[in-house]
Amino acid sequence: MFIQTLLLVITAAALATCNPSCREREAPYVRDYFYVGGQYVSNGSGGHIFAEQMYVEQLSPIAGATQPYPMVFIHGQGQTGTNFLNKPDGGRGWASYFIARGYEVYLVDQTFRGRSPWQPGAGAVEPSTYSAEVIEQRFTAPQLYDLWPQASTHTQWPGNGTIGSPVFDAFYASNVQFINNATYQEATVQAAGAKLMDRIGKPVILVGHSQGGIMPPLIADARPNLTAAIILLEPSGPPFHNAVTSNSSARPYGLTDVPLTYRPAVTDPTTDLVKQTYPAPANATEYLVPCTLQAETPAPRQLVNLAPKPILLLTTQASYHAPYDYCTAKYYQQAGCTKTEHLHLPDAGIYGNGHMVFLEKNSDVVAGLLRGWIEKL
Ligand SMILES: *[C@@H]1O[C@H](CO)[C@@H](O)[C@H](O)[C@H]1NC(C)=O
Numbered sequence: 001m002f003i004q005t006l007l008l009v010i011t012a013a014a015l016a017t018c019n020p021s022c023r024e025r026e027a028p029y030v031r032d033y034f035y036v037g038g039q040y041v042s043n044g045s046g047g048h049i050f051a052e053q054m055y056v057e058q059l060s061p062i063a064g065a066t067q068p069y070p071m072v073f074i075h076g077q078g079q080t081g082t083n084f085l086n087k088p089d090g091g092r093g094w095a096s097y098f099i100a101r102g103y104e105v106y107l108v109d110q111t112f113r114g115r116s117p118w119q120p121g122a123g124a125v126e127p128s129t130y131s132a133e134v135i136e137q138r139f140t141a142p143q144l145y146d147l148w149p150q151a152s153t154h155t156q157w158p159g160n161g162t163i164g165s166p167v168f169d170a171f172y173a174s175n176v177q178f179i180n181n182a183t184y185q186e187a188t189v190q191a192a193g194a195k196l197m198d199r200i201g202k203p204v205i206l207v208g209h210s211q212g213g214i215m216p217p218l219i220a221d222a223r224p225n226l227t228a229a230i231i232l233l234e235p236s237g238p239p240f241h242n243a244v245t246s247n248s249s250a251r252p253y254g255l256t257d258v259p260l261t262y263r264p265a266v267t268d269p270t271t272d273l274v275k276q277t278y279p280a281p282a283n284a285t286e287y288l289v290p291c292t293l294q295a296e297t298p299a300p301r302q303l304v305n306l307a308p309k310p311i312l313l314l315t316t317q318a319s320y321h322a323p324y325d326y327c328t329a330k331y332y333q334q335a336g337c338t339k340t341e342h343l344h345l346p347d348a349g350i351y352g353n354g355h356m357v358f359l360e361k362n363s364d365v366v367a368g369l370l371r372g373w374i375e376k377l
């Protein structure tokens, strides 16, 4: 009885919304940090600097890992590895969730971001920043702007998601500048990520969010034998062009801006990848955009290194990704990744989430779905 009551109390506490003054302690862990990748380059006037290295935090359960696969988390644009530490409402984040369940967790700051240094002029004349209003529109309060049909269903962000709300302010304060150069960003994270895989030295689960969702296929392509599985949280997409916020061309290699290994080989993606646009599937409840994939003839080129990997692509109900992530999942499947699953949260009975799902009120519930998938690998 006492135990049951205690469990009820603990469960209620875990589900309650926190705020920045109600701080839950993170799960205990041992922390190490290191830098991977990078090289000495000329400073242009006789000396040298070290460039393109990536900051990594290794968080290990105190009693040692009990799960076979470490998890490597790669944040999205304007963000850093703090995304997976405690949440801006003070609650426990996904790093704690998985550490408490026996996983070794690695958090990176992408190259040129956060604690990973940037040499002025490299990749861009100056860094870019998202305004608070863009973050409200796309991430924390899409329901107030209604820029895509599913936006109105957003309910899971703690607080009203706008300037002046303590949770929003805590989150926006954690946003940092970024170097807006997709090819340079992807090439350097792929190179440093491959070094990180070598250092870990056993198969890992690569988890990428948003712009960071471009990185797991690139790192896995470089180190297929060190990749156990890939989890993509609303990865940048859909293939070949943007959607919803812009329709501009992007990702000429389908999923990425830099080369992936296809068979037959792709030398010039604009001609070698023959594209075809398929109409949006008839779908009474969701607004979906048309989908550009490879044509069926000639036979679609195959992502040979990724093909055997279990891939889970997660999409929330209210995000700007809801209209197009289905197409990114189809691209993987068509290119030979037959173990790709699209987890659309409403289909699992989880409603009201936006793009920053791992910071929202029900983040543990969503983490539980991922854990269920991982532990069946
Ligand atoms: C490059 O390194 C040289 C040798 O240390 C130094 O004299 C020079 O000031 C450096 N240039 C810049 C731009 O920092």
Ligand SMILES: *[C@@H]1O[C@H](CO)[C@@H](O)[C@H](O)[C@H]1NC(C)=O
Residues within 6 Å of the ligand: 122, 123, 124, 181, 183, 184
């Ligand atoms: C991106 O960065 C690379 C490496 O610094 C540079 O060569 C390239 O010109 C940059 N691209 C753009 C569009 O600025």
Ligand SMILES: *[C@@H]1O[C@H](CO)[C@@H](O)[C@H](O)[C@H]1NC(C)=O
Residues within 6 Å of the ligand: 160, 161, 162, 163, 164, 165, 166
């Ligand atoms: C959100 O909450 C903050 C703090 O209570 C308040 O200042 C702000 O006006 C609210 N914004 C909206 C759009 O309701």
Ligand SMILES: *[C@@H]1O[C@H](CO)[C@@H](O)[C@H](O)[C@H]1NC(C)=O
Residues within 6 Å of the ligand: 222, 223, 224, 225
């Ligand atoms: C992966 O392992 C297989 C079997 O051991 C081996 O043949 C292959 O060369 C390895 N691939 C890489 C990229 O290391």
Ligand SMILES: *[C@@H]1O[C@H](CO)[C@@H](O)[C@H](O)[C@H]1NC(C)=O
Residues within 6 Å of the ligand: 244, 245, 246, 247
């Ligand atoms: C993208 O294209 C669609 C279909 O033509 C159009 O409805 C939409 O307004 C465009 N979006 C942007 C941001 O240009």
Ligand SMILES: *[C@@H]1O[C@H](CO)[C@@H](O)[C@H](O)[C@H]1NC(C)=O
Residues within 6 Å of the ligand: 283, 284, 285, 286, 288, 326, 344, 347
């Ligand atoms: C609508 O499309 C989404 C995305 O493909 C899918 O997850 C959902 O199940 C579909 N809903 C219906 C009613 O078919």
